[in-house]
Amino acid sequence: MRPYSLECMDGRARCGRFETKHGPFETPQFMPIGTRGSVKGVDVERLREIGTQILLVNTYHLWLRPGPETIRALGGIHGFTAWRGPILSDSGGFQVFSLKNMVRLSDEGVEFRSHLDGSRQFLSPEKSTRIQEELGVDIAMALDECTSPGLTHEEVEESLYLTIRWAKRSLAARQKQSTCLFGITQGGVFRDLRTWAAEELGALDFDGLAVGGLSVGEPKDRMYEVLDYHVQQLPSDKIRYLMGVGTPRDIIEAVHCGVDLFDCVIPTRAGRFGRAYVRGERPFINLKNAEHSTQDGSLDSSCSCLACRNYSRGYISHLFKVGEMLGPQLLTIHNLTHYLELMQRIRQAIRSKEFEAFYQAEKKRWLNVEAEDLSLD
Amino acid sequence: MRPYSLECMDGRARCGRFETKHGPFETPQFMPIGTRGSVKGVDVERLREIGTQILLVNTYHLWLRPGPETIRALGGIHGFTAWRGPILSDSGGFQVFSLKNMVRLSDEGVEFRSHLDGSRQFLSPEKSTRIQEELGVDIAMALDECTSPGLTHEEVEESLYLTIRWAKRSLAARQKQSTCLFGITQGGVFRDLRTWAAEELGALDFDGLAVGGLSVGEPKDRMYEVLDYHVQQLPSDKIRYLMGVGTPRDIIEAVHCGVDLFDCVIPTRAGRFGRAYVRGERPFINLKNAEHSTQDGSLDSSCSCLACRNYSRGYISHLFKVGEMLGPQLLTIHNLTHYLELMQRIRQAIRSKEFEAFYQAEKKRWLNVEAEDLSLD
Numbered sequence: 001m002r003p004y005s006l007e008c009m010d011g012r013a014r015c016g017r018f019e020t021k022h023g024p025f026e027t028p029q030f031m032p033i034g035t036r037g038s039v040k041g042v043d044v045e046r047l048r049e050i051g052t053q054i055l056l057v058n059t060y061h062l063w064l065r066p067g068p069e070t071i072r073a074l075g076g077i078h079g080f081t082a083w084r085g086p087i088l089s090d091s092g093g094f095q096v097f098s099l100k101n102m103v104r105l106s107d108e109g110v111e112f113r114s115h116l117d118g119s120r121q122f123l124s125p126e127k128s129t130r131i132q133e134e135l136g137v138d139i140a141m142a143l144d145e146c147t148s149p150g151l152t153h154e155e156v157e158e159s160l161y162l163t164i165r166w167a168k169r170s171l172a173a174r175q176k177q178s179t180c181l182f183g184i185t186q187g188g189v190f191r192d193l194r195t196w197a198a199e200e201l202g203a204l205d206f207d208g209l210a211v212g213g214l215s216v217g218e219p220k221d222r223m224y225e226v227l228d229y230h231v232q233q234l235p236s237d238k239i240r241y242l243m244g245v246g247t248p249r250d251i252i253e254a255v256h257c258g259v260d261l262f263d264c265v266i267p268t269r270a271g272r273f274g275r276a277y278v279r280g281e282r283p284f285i286n287l288k289n290a291e292h293s294t295q296d297g298s299l300d301s302s303c304s305c306l307a308c309r310n311y312s313r314g315y316i317s318h319l320f321k322v323g324e325m326l327g328p329q330l331l332t333i334h335n336l337t338h339y340l341e342l343m344q345r346i347r348q349a350i351r352s353k354e355f356e357a358f359y360q361a362e363k364k365r366w367l368n369v370e371a372e373d374l375s376l377d
Numbered sequence: 378m379r380p381y382s383l384e385c386m387d388g389r390a391r392c393g394r395f396e397t398k399h400g401p402f403e404t405p406q407f408m409p410i411g412t413r414g415s416v417k418g419v420d421v422e423r424l425r426e427i428g429t430q431i432l433l434v435n436t437y438h439l440w441l442r443p444g445p446e447t448i449r450a451l452g453g454i455h456g457f458t459a460w461r462g463p464i465l466s467d468s469g470g471f472q473v474f475s476l477k478n479m480v481r482l483s484d485e486g487v488e489f490r491s492h493l494d495g496s497r498q499f500l501s502p503e504k505s506t507r508i509q510e511e512l513g514v515d516i517a518m519a520l521d522e523c524t525s526p527g528l529t530h531e532e533v534e535e536s537l538y539l540t541i542r543w544a545k546r547s548l549a550a551r552q553k554q555s556t557c558l559f560g561i562t563q564g565g566v567f568r569d570l571r572t573w574a575a576e577e578l579g580a581l582d583f584d585g586l587a588v589g590g591l592s593v594g595e596p597k598d599r600m601y602e603v604l605d606y607h608v609q610q611l612p613s614d615k616i617r618y619l620m621g622v623g624t625p626r627d628i629i630e631a632v633h634c635g636v637d638l639f640d641c642v643i644p645t646r647a648g649r650f651g652r653a654y655v656r657g658e659r660p661f662i663n664l665k666n667a668e669h670s671t672q673d674g675s676l677d678s679s680c681s682c683l684a685c686r687n688y689s690r691g692y693i694s695h696l697f698k699v700g701e702m703l704g705p706q707l708l709t710i711h712n713l714t715h716y717l718e719l720m721q722r723i724r725q726a727i728r729s730k731e732f733e734a735f736y737q738a739e740k741k742r743w744l745n746v747e748a749e750d751l752s753l754d
Contacts, residue, residue: 038703074691082687310459314451326415
């Protein structure tokens with residue numbers, strides 16, 4: 001039985017359901033990130049309360065600390081984190097490449113230095129698959145090489161060859177059939193390479209396909225261009241996951257192209273830096289701005305999260321001013337609630353065949369946001 | 378009508394009830410500390426859930442930032458903090474004296490530099506009372522001079538004269554009769570001075586009496602000696618509050634002498650540093666110790682707080698190791714739960730006339746704790 005069921009479409013936007021050994025989740029869906037086994041500042045009861053359906057954890061961090069043996073001793077990733085619903089892990093590759101501690105890349109795998117103690121470590125498709133299975137996640141990702149923007153066509157092509165070979169080896173290394181495995185397409189912003197990646201990876205026996213290598217520094221328009229042709233190149237009977245994306249604006253654009261699943265640090269990281277995503281004319285506000293310090297109203301009158309049902313903007317602004325940890329906690333919960341409610345509104349709009357109008361209305365709110373400042377300081 | 382009702386006694390230990398304009402609280406009681414309007418890492422819904430009955434805030438910090446005007450604009454201290462139950466504030470004096478920024482002390486008041494911007498500020502009994510009334514707290518404290526250990530009898534006596542004069546001026550400065558006002562005894566560890574303080578302050582029209590100037594660096598035995606004679610010198614028809622104390626061990630000792638109310642940073646601060654108070658043989662454990670890193674059990678099997686009903690010791694130990702803020706959050710909630718349950722068990726033991734046995738049993742658990750290390754690092 002295939003884990004993904006496509007339930008309905010509106011244009012290219014899709015509604016569906018994905019089954020895992022720890023229960024189902026609805027799509028389109030957003031995954032909060034628990035890098036080291038914890039969504040920063042949010043306990044699992046609050047995660048449930050705000051409507052989280054699936055959590056993402058980072059293999060790289062958990063592998064190095066506390067290690068898969070300790071996690072197994074503490075009941076596997078679900079016992080360890082106390083999150084009893086679906087959990088997806090990345091392959092660890094993205095951190096190895098992005099933390100710039102790589103020593104040597106070969107067909108066999110990638111050698112790197114731990115960012116913790118400088119010790120030499122080795123990651124291969126087989127090892128990544130094994131670690132993720134040891135963690136006990138519901139969905140594992142194949143090891144890929146994520147390319148940076150600015151590389152030549154030839155360089156990206158060579159990297160994609162590697163990613164495809166690694167994808168096949170990841171599949172061959174599976175021991176637990178109950179752990180779903182997703183492949184990842186690369187190819188940068190080159191249409192022929194993305195097309196080739198979709199054909200090659202789409203033909204393999206993955207439980208889902210992810211689009212990697214976007215939102216890594218390329219201009220936003222280029223990402224939207226790729227999504228416009230690439231998402232529909234992926235098998236329509238499998239779930240489609242856009243990795244590491246993005247703002248609410250990016251998410252509606254990607255759903256419009258047929259994407260089903262997202263993860264991103266933006267709601268949590270932005271929250272820790274004082275930004276709150278809101279409905280209304282402007283898509284977000286910054287609680288560090290002095291204008292909020294005497295405002296008696298909540299962050300968002302349409303929101304009923306912990307922050308909005310208890311606290312004023314003025315109080316939250318005070319928490320940031322004096323450095324109280326409750327400030328980041330409250331904005332993290334608020335932003336995750338905003339994202340998860342956005343996904344719910346998206347699903348509702350698709351089911352009632354009103355997604356196009358929803359998409360246009362949401363898009364309009366972002367028109368006056370010149371270049372969304374994500375530096376967050 | 379007097380706000381305090383003494384309901385029953387067992388030996389010198391007392392059970393009672395205190396009425397405020399934001400509802401009653403039972404005694405003996407412990408107040409979590411929200412220095413700058415927030416109990417670090419704990420939202421008001423969790424505070425309610427763990428059984429908090431009254432909150433303490435610090436006048437010094439809130440006066441300097443965001444200031445009483447902003448707090449009034451945001452609905453007073455209850456609207457600001459979103460804590461709708463009873464709130465007590467200190468006078469601000471302790472911070473002025475302990476932050477060592479004092480410029481000049483006179484009969485009129487105390488001049489000091491703000492720790493935030495170095496600006497000159499002035500605090501007097503009248504001003505302290507006015508600020509606390511502006512904040513809108515339920516219980517305000519009279520401004521006193523808290524003496525350090527190591528002063529001579531003459532120095533402490535002179536200081537106590539000032540404290541008594543200031544106490545009378547604080548009472549005279551009251552504008553809102555609905556705000557309760559407590560007096561504070563000083564006198565260091567000198568029996569004649571404590572006795573004099575109790576006589577003078579006990580005769581004034583305060584709604585409660587606090588014991589100040591203990592647990593400020595003197596040997597623990599000296600504090601217990603003072604409590605043994607001094608608490609019963611205070612009027613028995615008024616609530617008795619021991620300021621800034623202490624460990625669970627200190628609390629049972631003080632209740633044994635007739636104290637009704639406590640506040641202390643220990644449960645919250647110790648929690649942020651990795652210490653969890655538990656029942657059982659040892660009174661606390663340190664989650665930073667390696668022994669806990671693979672332990673699958675909860676912090677305390679008799680506890681049902683957020684931390685204990687979800688997470689293992691191993692996981693919480695991991696959170697501290699990698700510096701995740703959820704670690705401090707969980708231990709803060711656990712320790713406050715431990716303290717509030719301790720108070721509940723104390724009240725229960727007093728009501729059922731079993732406090733002496735309870736006291737002896739609890740005291741025994743602390744026998745092997747050589748000198749309780751409160752350096753917390």
